[in-house]
Amino acid sequence: MNHFMYKADELYAEDVSIKDIVAKVGSPAYIYSHATLERHFKAFDDAFAGMPHTICYSLKANSNQSVLKTFFNLGGGVDIVSGGELYRSLKAGVDPAKVVYSGVGKRDEEIEYALNTGILMFNVESEQELTRISEIASRMGKKAGIAIRVNPDVDPGTHPYITTGLKNAKFGITIDRAMDEYTRAATLPGIDIIGIDMHIGSQLTKVNPFVDSIEKLKLMIAKLRSQGIDLGYFDCGGGLGIQYNAEEPPLPADYGKEIVAATKDLGMHLIFEPGRNLVGNAGILVSTCLFTKARDEKNFIMIDAGMNDLARPALYDSFHGVLPVRKDQDGMIVADIVGPICESGDFLVKGREVPMFRQGDLMAFMSAGAYGFAMSSSYNSRPRVAEVMVKGGAFEVVRERETVEDLIRGEKTASFL
Numbered sequence: 291m292n293h294f295m296y297k298a299d300e301l302y303a304e305d306v307s308i309k310d311i312v313a314k315v316g317s318p319a320y321i322y323s324h325a326t327l328e329r330h331f332k333a334f335d336d337a338f339a340g341m342p343h344t345i346c347y348s349l350k351a352n353s354n355q356s357v358l359k360t361f362f363n364l365g366g367g368v369d370i371v372s373g374g375e376l377y378r379s380l381k382a383g384v385d386p387a388k389v390v391y392s393g394v395g396k397r398d399e400e401i402e403y404a405l406n407t408g409i410l411m412f413n414v415e416s417e418q419e420l421t422r423i424s425e426i427a428s429r430m431g432k433k434a435g436i437a438i439r440v441n442p443d444v445d446p447g448t449h450p451y452i453t454t455g456l457k458n459a460k461f462g463i464t465i466d467r468a469m470d471e472y473t474r475a476a477t478l479p480g481i482d483i484i485g486i487d488m489h490i491g492s493q494l495t496k497v498n499p500f501v502d503s504i505e506k507l508k509l510m511i512a513k514l515r516s517q518g519i520d521l522g523y524f525d526c527g528g529g530l531g532i533q534y535n536a537e538e539p540p541l542p543a544d545y546g547k548e549i550v551a552a553t554k555d556l557g558m559h560l561i562f563e564p565g566r567n568l569v570g571n572a573g574i575l576v577s578t579c580l581f582t583k584a585r586d587e588k589n590f591i592m593i594d595a596g597m598n599d600l601a602r603p604a605l606y607d608s609f610h611g612v613l614p615v616r617k618d619q620d621g622m623i624v625a626d627i628v629g630p631i632c633e634s635g636d637f638l639v640k641g642r643e644v645p646m647f648r649q650g651d652l653m654a655f656m657s658a659g660a661y662g663f664a665m666s667s668s669y670n671s672r673p674r675v676a677e678v679m680v681k682g683g684a685f686e687v688v689r690e691r692e693t694v695e696d697l698i699r700g701e702k703t704a705s706f707l
């Protein structure tokens with residue numbers, strides 16, 4: 291069931307017309323469907339119904355408090371990569387025992403914060419980090435639960451910027467070094483080895499890279515067990531892709547079937563860190579056509595959202611479908627849909643057939659719930675846009691549109707000026 295659909299010629303989010311939302315909150319705005327968030331979480335959760343598991347939502351994809359609360363209400367935890375993400379998660383009411391902490395650059399204060407919070411485990415990404423965590427935990431009279439993020443050297447077949455599990459990537463500890471690090475971890479006073487972790491990339495549209503990586507890690511688990519090091523948690527990371535355009539990613543149920551088949555004999559508690567899969571198709575970015583211009587060689591549609599609001603097309607050349615909020619355009623046109631930012635890379639659509647939008651028309655960029663608002667900035671001094679959540683026939687602003695005062699909050703004129 292798609293919760294962004296037309297009723298007559300008007301685009302709706304669940305039972306609310308997008309036009310009505312924009313009339314109230316202005317344009318541009320991110321709009322999230324609560325029913326879609328719930329459906330995606332449950333589909334992922336159901337895929338592992340037969341196994342002990344925890345879904346640790348990767349909040350870097352969309353860290354809005356209401357999105358987090360939606361998943362926590364369903365029993366989710368989080369995969370964090372900073373003290374800021376831990377703070378957000380705690381504010382939204384996460385159970386600390388369902389927090390895993392990934393990332394190659396954890397600072398001392400962040401490690402302390404996580405230890406004080408009592409998170410489940412650190413996914414350790416380097417030899418030096420392991421030493422550091424042990425030192426800090428010992429000083430605090432604690433033991434840190436850890437997994438080693440093993441870089442399995444498997445190609446996930448996705449965009450190079452979001453490929454993380456090849457051995458030339460900065461992530462994790464390479465598979466040939468990981469055994470030694472586990473052995474060393476077992477001797478460190480501040481460390482409690484509880485798991486193993488992988489995350490090989492994002493927007494994967496095939497299951498086999500996941501399974502191939504799991505198989506490699508299973509060999510390690512067997513060796514570790516033979517050395518008396520027993521691991522309770524297997525963190526399979528995130529990365530399951532979604533449909534933006536013509537991709538055909540596996541359904542969570544199909545992904546689940548293969549992962550369960552590969553892991554069920556281990557007797558381990560599975561952890562997953564999905565981001566995009568839960569939120570990507572639960573959000574849209576709505577924007578207004580400001581102007582159009584036709585040139586011999588090209589048509590341009592200028593809108594009030596730019597690369598600062600949705601960076602993915604500029605960064606990864608990624609595809610976001612675009613739909614008219616009211617279907618009353620006179621046919622289609624090949625055009626670039628561009629933002630107000632003073633850069634040629636500021637486009638949301640490049641050379642694609644789109645409805646012939648006119649001044650004042652509203653349009654929706656689809657599949658914008660993941661890495662949309664979360665990657666937005668105020669570049670060109672453009673206040674970040676509002677975020678709205680819809681549930682049935684109701685909607686609420688879940689993040690106010692920033693104001694121009696917000697833009698200079700914390701700035702000051704130096705006293706010597």
Ligand code: LLP
Nearest residue numbers: 348392489492493528529563564565566661
């Ligand atoms: N776990 C770890 C350790 C990660 O680094 C990531 C994403 C995830 C889980 C969640 O991955 P997902 O399930 O969302 O694929 N900005 C890019 C995506 C960057 C992904 C970064 N890491 C984009 O817009 O496509």
